[in-house]
């Protein structure tokens with residue numbers, strides 16, 4: 365698909381009036397309330413908001429990990445709102461990467477085996493050189509045979525990012541990728557994400573509670589009670605913290 369339609373850059377991900385409700389009757393919760401947003405290709409967006417404001421729900425709906433109650437989700441030009449599970453799985457394997465706060469590495473596998481996993485799952489040929497090159501690019505060229513428990517938290521998250529990078533996904537979804545890390549390791553992870561956006565033109569959508577992490581992104585969007593309430597472009601960490609504090613007040 366063309367990257368441009370007229371002068372409008374087609375977003376990598378588009379949400380149109382997306383609503384997501386959970387539970388039944390009195391217990392019904394509207395986690396997302398008519399959210400419309402586009403994430404431009406080759407940009408990094410941080411999603412912030414008070415606890416329970418709908419950040420993870422937004423990420424999961426945008427990635428096709430969760431179904432919407434109303435509205436539409438278009439991911440890389442594919443309307444995934446009513447896509448079958450197998451179509452979603454195929455799209456995820458070919459075009460999407462995930463990084464989570466809890467790393468989600470397989471403990472029995474070495475770093476190189478963890479990184480090779482998405483390639484194996486998609487049936488691609490696994491080149492050991494390529495896997496080692498990706499691990500070297502995240503600074504773990506000397507840790508390829510280590511298992512997760514033999515690595516620090518920051519190193520484990522870098523393995524998780526290498527695993528998300530190895531298929532060169534057009535879109536990377538990250539849920540609190542620095543949440544479990546000390547500030548130095550967090551900076552390393554943010555630097556890697558910046559490289560994916562600037563060098564490889566990948567699109568990153570990241571949920572975070574940390575204003576410093578959010579300020580590393582190109583744009584920060586704010587949710588409150590399931591609604592999109594604000595957006596800041598290239599803000600400082602102080603500006604992000606102030607806006608968040610006003611929402612939490």
Ligand SMILES: Nc1ncnc2c1ncn2[C@@H]1O[C@H](COP(=O)(O)OP(=O)(O)OP(=O)(O)O)[C@@H](O)[C@H]1O
Pocket residue numbers: 386387393394395413414415416417418419420421422
């Ligand atoms: N599977 C579910 N079943 C019922 N309610 C849910 C479910 N998932 C989320 N919710 C509710 O939807 C709302 C939004 O949740 P969500 O996890 O998206 O918020 P969040 O902004 O990511 O929160 P946090 O910052 O605390 O992780 C909350 O009220 C939550 O209780």
